[in-house]
Amino acid sequence: MLPSLSGLNSEQLEQWFEQAGEPSFRARQVLDWVWKKKVNSIEAMSNLPAALRVKLAEQFCLSPLQHSQTQGSEDTTRKFLFRLQDGRYVESVLIPANPALYGERADRLTLCISSQVGCAYGCKFCASGLAGFNRNLDAGEIAGQVLAAEQLSGERVDNLVFMGMGEPMANFDHLMAAIELITGAKTLHLGARHLTISTSGLVPQIRKLAEHPQQIRLAISLHGATDEVREQIMPINRKWPLAALFDALDYWNSHKKQKLTLEYILIEGVNDALEQASILAMHASRLRAKVNLIPYNTVEGLDWKRPNEDHCHKFRNILREAGVSATLRLEKGHDIDAACGQLRLKQESEEGKVVFKPSRS
Numbered sequence: 001m002l003p004s005l006s007g008l009n010s011e012q013l014e015q016w017f018e019q020a021g022e023p024s025f026r027a028r029q030v031l032d033w034v035w036k037k038k039v040n041s042i043e044a045m046s047n048l049p050a051a052l053r054v055k056l057a058e059q060f061c062l063s064p065l066q067h068s069q070t071q072g073s074e075d076t077t078r079k080f081l082f083r084l085q086d087g088r089y090v091e092s093v094l095i096p097a098n099p100a101l102y103g104e105r106a107d108r109l110t111l112c113i114s115s116q117v118g119c120a121y122g123c124k125f126c127a128s129g130l131a132g133f134n135r136n137l138d139a140g141e142i143a144g145q146v147l148a149a150e151q152l153s154g155e156r157v158d159n160l161v162f163m164g165m166g167e168p169m170a171n172f173d174h175l176m177a178a179i180e181l182i183t184g185a186k187t188l189h190l191g192a193r194h195l196t197i198s199t200s201g202l203v204p205q206i207r208k209l210a211e212h213p214q215q216i217r218l219a220i221s222l223h224g225a226t227d228e229v230r231e232q233i234m235p236i237n238r239k240w241p242l243a244a245l246f247d248a249l250d251y252w253n254s255h256k257k258q259k260l261t262l263e264y265i266l267i268e269g270v271n272d273a274l275e276q277a278s279i280l281a282m283h284a285s286r287l288r289a290k291v292n293l294i295p296y297n298t299v300e301g302l303d304w305k306r307p308n309e310d311h312c313h314k315f316r317n318i319l320r321e322a323g324v325s326a327t328l329r330l331e332k333g334h335d336i337d338a339a340c341g342q343l344r345l346k347q348e349s350e351e352g353k354v355v356f357k358p359s360r361s
């Protein structure tokens with residue numbers, strides 16, 4: 001496997017050119033071709049001498065991701081399937097804003113990206129965790145998803161959520177290296193406040209990220225307002241129960257200005273009792289957090305159901321009446337299994353050919 005140019009920051013690239021006996025301004029030129037001009041090949045970097053392009057192509061690939069397939073949905077949400085150099089696959093989902101919710105900001109484009117192949121955390125509602133953990137993505141494979149989505153769509157991504165396949169905080173070093181590429185002025189240059197990391201609740205990493213100087217946003221997959229309920233859904237709760245998680249979130253709040261988001265998937269008969277709403281309201285008020293309620297999406301192989309709409313509204317109203325900012329998320333991409341907790345590779349490799357299995361149960 002060749003290292004990718006899109007996985008190197010400017011210092012690493014400058015170092016390579018220095019060791020290769022080339023002037024350091026070549027590093028700036030390469031970064032410009034990769035991140036600003038978004039070329040498709042090293043050969044196309046026309047202001048580099050031909051011999052240097054050959055040398056670069058011998059030692060690097062441009063991107064570690066090869067586009068394999070795009071699925072588009074009725075509401076123009078698109079799911080991209082990428083083949084990695086080792087033959088494994090990851091997915092990213094491009095989600096346009098909903099005009100009904102965002103009005104003038106309806107041209108906002110959000111990309112949901114993956115941080116691992118598979119996931120070890122086994123949250124019970126989640127399709128990504130069903131097949132277990134495979135491997136971490138490196139910085140180029142994480143940041144490269146943004147670059148590839150922009151190349152494929154011809155549009156600029158202005159919002160990024162780490163909510164795809166994998167637990168981003170369990171791949172902390174590569175995640176932070178990818179964020180450096182995504183936010184760097186010489187690379188993608190997307191503002192840190194447009195980045196949201198979603199975690200199942202890895203307490204030490206929440207504390208570490210709280211100390212990071214960039215104003216990155218944090219979303220917590222809560223899904224239960226008491227340990228008893230959360231444990232049924234989130235195995236991680238046994239390692240870091242709510243008291244430990246809330247301690248870490250207090251620490252976060254003492255370091256950051258941005259409001260936390262608590263994600264709460266509503267599952268009929270599991271965590272949707274109205275008493276849970278009252279306890280959740282109490283936690284959210286204390287943490288000054290907003291709450292995203294997400295009616296459960298059907299996952300092939302799992303029995304759970306979403307509550308009816310009326311019940312979802314009642315649950316949300318309890319939060320609102322307690323003064324908590326709460327939204328009932330209008331899922332986009334449900335028809336292509338690209339909604340939260342639904343990212344799972346459905347392709348089978350048949351003689352090298354990628355085939356999507358039917359995506360609905």
Ligand code: SF4
Pocket residue numbers: 119120121122123126127128129164165166167199200221341
């Ligand atoms: S919700 Fe996130 S952390 Fe939990 S199993 Fe799915 S991918 Fe992993």
